[in-house]
Amino acid sequence: MSKKGQSLDDDVHISYDDQAKINKFAINNTKLHDFQEDLAEKKKELVNLNEAIDELVILDETEIVPFQYGEIFAHLTVEEANQELERSKQSLEGEISSLEDRVTSIKKLLSDLKTQLYAKFGNKINLEESD
Amino acid sequence: MSLEGEKTGNSLGIPKAIFLEDVDKFMADGGKTAEEVLRKLEELFQKYRVMEVNLLQKKEKLKVQIPDIKMSLDMIQLLKRNKENEKTVETDFILAHNLYARAEVPPSDKVGLWLGANVMLEYTLEQADDLLTKNLKQANQSMEQTDSDLDFLKDQITTTEVNMARVYNWDVKRRQTLKATA
Numbered sequence: 151m152s153k154k155g156q157s158l159d160d161d162v163h164i165s166y167d168d169q170a171k172i173n174k175f176a177i178n179n180t181k182l183h184d185f186q187e188d189l190a191e192k193k194k195e196l197v198n199l200n201e202a203i204d205e206l207v208i209l210d211e212t213e214i215v216p217f218q219y220g221e222i223f224a225h226l227t228v229e230e231a232n233q234e235l236e237r238s239k240q241s242l243e244g245e246i247s248s249l250e251d252r253v254t255s256i257k258k259l260l261s262d263l264k265t266q267l268y269a270k271f272g273n274k275i276n277l278e279e280s281d
Numbered sequence: 282m283s284l285e286g287e288k289t290g291n292s293l294g295i296p297k298a299i300f301l302e303d304v305d306k307f308m309a310d311g312g313k314t315a316e317e318v319l320r321k322l323e324e325l326f327q328k329y330r331v332m333e334v335n336l337l338q339k340k341e342k343l344k345v346q347i348p349d350i351k352m353s354l355d356m357i358q359l360l361k362r363n364k365e366n367e368k369t370v371e372t373d374f375i376l377a378h379n380l381y382a383r384a385e386v387p388p389s390d391k392v393g394l395w396l397g398a399n400v401m402l403e404y405t406l407e408q409a410d411d412l413l414t415k416n417l418k419q420a421n422q423s424m425e426q427t428d429s430d431l432d433f434l435k436d437q438i439t440t441t442e443v444n445m446a447r448v449y450n451w452d453v454k455r456r457q458t459l460k461a462t463a
């Protein structure tokens with residue numbers, strides 16, 4: 151939080167427009183972190199799903215495997231389990247690609263805002279990550 | 282002169298932080314010392330922070346709730362398929378932590394939904410599906426609303442932060458000028 155605003159000096163007049171840009175930067179910066187966290191989680195999930203799918207390949211289609219639904223395991227045939235996994239995989243991949251799109255567009259927005267704000271405030275503003 | 286604006290633009294009636302267009306003018310018109318104004322701003326800032334914590338908690342709750350509902354919906358789809366194919370499915374269900382028992386689930390068109398408050402109600406699969414789908418939709422809407430409230434709040438927090446910095450700097454400069462002329 152301390153990274154915004156702190157070093158602003160009134161030698162440079164801050165207009166309402168500038169304030170709006172600073173706000174936009176702050177909001178989207180938080181969003182970027184949220185989305186990146188989500189994305190990492192979902193990618194891990196996808197790796198797990200793919201591993202499960204790979205494991206099922208060694209088994210015969212008619213064999214029975216316990217498949218986890220929340221707190222219970224349902225005994226499904228390998229074929230059914232595969233269908234379930236593929237279904238989950240597809241929806242997960244959809245979510246990942248939409249998250250990736252959002253991350254890309256936020257990154258672009260942030261770098262645009264950065265350019266504008268640095269152009270106006272120079273070293274009087276610090277928009278870099280503090281940690 | 283107030284630092285809080287109208288309570289509009291969001292669902293929770295969060296007051297808007299006023300942007301200080303001109304610190305000199307604001308300080309002159311208000312007739313308050315920088316300390317007083319800073320204290321007011323700090324107070325407002327803390328209020329926003331409390332609201333933010335509440336909203337973040339709400340969001341975390343929803344983040345748990347949504348996958349839960351999705352999982353129940355998946356389960357209902359399985360039950361529906363089993364009903365259609367008249368198939369009995371074997372399950373291992375949890376009895377206690379790390380202890381599972383086996384149960385056969387015959388084809389059925391009924392399912393019990395846990396409604397909370399120690400109540401479970403039996404629904405047909407179709408009704409349960411409808412109800413859960415509705416709940417999922419509501420949870421997603423609530424998530425969107427929470428996100429937009431958080432955005433709004435963040436706006437006010439940043440504005441207040443910048444206001445504090447500017448009033449503070451204004452005061453430092455004022456003191457310096459006083460010293461220089463003294």
